[in-house]
Amino acid sequence: MFIKTHLRESLQNLLSAKLRSFLAILGVLVGTASVVALVSGGQLATEHALAQFRELGTDLLAVTLQDMSRDGSKDVDKETESENVTKVANHLKNVELSAPYAIDFSAINYDGHQLRGNIVGATETLQKILKLKLTQGRFISDLDQKESYCVLGDSIYKKLVSMGMFDVLGEHIRIGDRFFTVIGVLQKTNENMFFLVDVNNSIVIPAFAALALNNYVTLNNVVFKIKADQDVNPIKDSITSAFADSFPTKKIFFRSPQEIINGMKKQNETFTLLLGFIGSIALIVGGIGVMNIMLVSVVERRREIGVRMAVGAKRRDIQLMFLTEAVVLTLFGGLMGVMTGEVVAWMVALISQWKFHLYILPLIVGFFVSALVGIFFGFYPARKASLLDPIETLRSE
Amino acid sequence: MIELNNIHKSYFLAGQEEPVLKGINFKMNDGDMIALMGPSGSGKSTLMNIIGLLDHPTSGIYKLNNTEIASFESDQLAELRNRYIGFVFQSFFLLPRLTALQNVMLPLLYRNMTREEMKKLAMEKLIKVGMKDLTHHKPSQLSGGQQQRVAIARALVGDPKVILADEPTGALDAKTSQEVMDLLIGLNQAEGTTIVVVTHDEDVASQCKKVTRIRDGRLI
Numbered sequence: 001m002f003i004k005t006h007l008r009e010s011l012q013n014l015l016s017a018k019l020r021s022f023l024a025i026l027g028v029l030v031g032t033a034s035v036v037a038l039v040s041g042g043q044l045a046t047e048h049a050l051a052q053f054r055e056l057g058t059d060l061l062a063v064t065l066q067d068m069s070r071d072g073s074k075d076v077d078k079e080t081e082s083e084n085v086t087k088v089a090n091h092l093k094n095v096e097l098s099a100p101y102a103i104d105f106s107a108i109n110y111d112g113h114q115l116r117g118n119i120v121g122a123t124e125t126l127q128k129i130l131k132l133k134l135t136q137g138r139f140i141s142d143l144d145q146k147e148s149y150c151v152l153g154d155s156i157y158k159k160l161v162s163m164g165m166f167d168v169l170g171e172h173i174r175i176g177d178r179f180f181t182v183i184g185v186l187q188k189t190n191e192n193m194f195f196l197v198d199v200n201n202s203i204v205i206p207a208f209a210a211l212a213l214n215n216y217v218t219l220n221n222v223v224f225k226i227k228a229d230q231d232v233n234p235i236k237d238s239i240t241s242a243f244a245d246s247f248p249t250k251k252i253f254f255r256s257p258q259e260i261i262n263g264m265k266k267q268n269e270t271f272t273l274l275l276g277f278i279g280s281i282a283l284i285v286g287g288i289g290v291m292n293i294m295l296v297s298v299v300e301r302r303r304e305i306g307v308r309m310a311v312g313a314k315r316r317d318i319q320l321m322f323l324t325e326a327v328v329l330t331l332f333g334g335l336m337g338v339m340t341g342e343v344v345a346w347m348v349a350l351i352s353q354w355k356f357h358l359y360i361l362p363l364i365v366g367f368f369v370s371a372l373v374g375i376f377f378g379f380y381p382a383r384k385a386s387l388l389d390p391i392e393t394l395r396s397e
Numbered sequence: 398m399i400e401l402n403n404i405h406k407s408y409f410l411a412g413q414e415e416p417v418l419k420g421i422n423f424k425m426n427d428g429d430m431i432a433l434m435g436p437s438g439s440g441k442s443t444l445m446n447i448i449g450l451l452d453h454p455t456s457g458i459y460k461l462n463n464t465e466i467a468s469f470e471s472d473q474l475a476e477l478r479n480r481y482i483g484f485v486f487q488s489f490f491l492l493p494r495l496t497a498l499q500n501v502m503l504p505l506l507y508r509n510m511t512r513e514e515m516k517k518l519a520m521e522k523l524i525k526v527g528m529k530d531l532t533h534h535k536p537s538q539l540s541g542g543q544q545q546r547v548a549i550a551r552a553l554v555g556d557p558k559v560i561l562a563d564e565p566t567g568a569l570d571a572k573t574s575q576e577v578m579d580l581l582i583g584l585n586q587a588e589g590t591t592i593v594v595v596t597h598d599e600d601v602a603s604q605c606k607k608v609t610r611i612r613d614g615r616l617i
């Protein structure tokens with residue numbers, strides 16, 4: 001008997017009990033839909049995150065120096081040390097730009113209100129490397145030295161506006177115990193994971209002004225823009241040795257977009273695994289539902305099975321008939337599940353303002369898995385049907 | 398063509414042997430038209446199922462064209478049923494979801510055939526049984542007599558050597574019974590199809606060439 005005939009027959013059988021068929025595949029539908037939605041959603045989220053790096057370029061390298069000795073650095077003059085960092089950073093090979101910066105968390109006050117935010121002590125190259133754009137005024141310049149100037153991140157600016165500070169340029173903001181004059185406002189930037197803090201929620205001040213804010217603040221972070229087409233690893237090595245010579249007590253930590261992307265991919269894999277697990281449970285429940293319905297169908301169609309055997313159906317014909325039916329059922333559930341899942345993923349993308357893509361992998365996985373569910377859970381009912389005794393099924397009631 | 402030698406059939410109920418057929422010797426030749434009569438419970442249906450290769454005897458020899466089939470696998474038996482035997486049942490046993498045409502095509506589904514060929518053959522048989530105009534009706538839209546005609550067409554569609562009809566007129570009134578009998582007699586006469594008819598009706602039996610009686614599991 002041709003598989004085409006089996007397909008035709010199973011479709012006819014399933015369509016003759018539409019409601020029941022639909023109920024049977026509901027579990028498979030939900031299972032497939034959740035797998036597809038979650039996997040697609042996860043991929044969309046990763047894609048969204050990766051897009052940030054594409055904007056900045058993957059030729060960036062972040063370095064943080066950390067003091068490992070408890071006391072050694074106390075004797076060293078912070079300013080000299082910071083100048084050294086700048087000097088070392090500027091003399092590296094294969095590095096196009098370098099921007100040392102300091103992070104501080106001093107209190108920010110305006111007009112008696114406290115603001116939450118980060119202080120970034122930076123030089124003018126930071127603007128180039130992070131591709132920061134201004135909506136008003138100008139960025140920090142190297143000529144500013146220790147001047148009490150500041151540039152506002154987008155969120156900080158908006159907070160100030162909501163406090164009634166409309167004309168920000170020239171206004172004074174207290175950071176720690178000093179007042180800073182606003183000289184510029186930054187455009188909103190996308191978060192990026194290798195600059196230590198969120199620029200939008202930061203106030204940028206000249207690097208050397210930041211050193212003066214707090215005792216412990218040093219220029220211990222650097223963002224490098226490496227020359228195009230350069231492999232990042234030898235550059236890392238040369239950075240390590242350069243800093244090791246000048247700062248023997250400091251340990252160096254790297255973060256490159258490459259590493260972050262890899263880390264994120266790994267994280268995404270774990271996530272996908274977990275979702276796959278949840279999805280499989282839904283599919284198992286769905287599969288049991290299909291098995292149940294198929295068993296009921298076998299009981300109800302005992303007479304039909306007997307007639308088919310009487311006219312020449314082999315046991316495996318009967319088995320294949322029920323198995324095909326189960327697979328058609330779950331495939332149909334899978335199809336609807338895949339569509340539902342994609343719609344859900346699309347809605348999530350819409351709400352989160354991510355770009356939507358139709359990924360092929362979840363579609364294939366969804367179909368494949370639902371077919372497998374059909375074969376696995378359809379096997380027992382089909383086998384049971386094929387082992388029925390035709391005489392028993394044909395005995396008049 | 399079919400020969401039964403000392404066929405026994407017993408059922409085992411709760412370990413207790415319940416003999417139904419007790420040494421049946423029976424021979425069918427090409428072109429026979431045999432009526433099988435006997436009281437209810439005497440084993441007529443059991444015998445028909447054994448002749449039709451649906452059931453195995455407990456002991457005895459079954460020969461088809463001089464070949465003993467005791468050692469045949471279930472797949473081979475299915476093949477033989479498909480080629481050699483056509484069943485007609487008292488309560489028709491048409492599949493309710495299928496049209497008359499599709500019901501008649503059923504035995505052909507288990508042969509390697511294109512759908513067109515199947516339809517053509519099924520149509521031919523439906524015309525032969527006088528159901529030309531009702532081929533797309535579902536069984537529920539047909540009368541008992543019409544359903545039995547469709548069932549006969551289904552039994553005929555594979556050109557079997559033997560038609561086994563177990564009380565084919567049992568569910569029909571006198572007039573339709575006669576129509577169905579006329580159909581079977583016509584087949585036997587025109588095409589030489591071997592036919593065995595189980596019946597309780599002496600009228601029906603008297604139209605067959607030969608009457609075999611069974612009582613308490615033995616032919617008399």
Ligand SMILES: Nc1ncnc2c1ncn2[C@@H]1O[C@H](COP(=O)(O)OP(=O)(O)OP(=O)(O)O)[C@@H](O)[C@H]1O
Pocket residue numbers: 408409410415417435436437438439440441442443444
């Ligand atoms: N599967 C079975 N298990 C146990 N006993 C059975 C089984 N099938 C048939 N029998 C018994 O075998 C005997 C013969 O049954 P069978 O159906 O052959 O009778 P029959 O001659 O066709 O009767 P009827 O005219 O009522 O159709 C009956 O006593 C019946 O109860």
Ligand SMILES: [Mg+2]
Pocket residue numbers: 441442443563
């Ligand atoms: Mg009977």
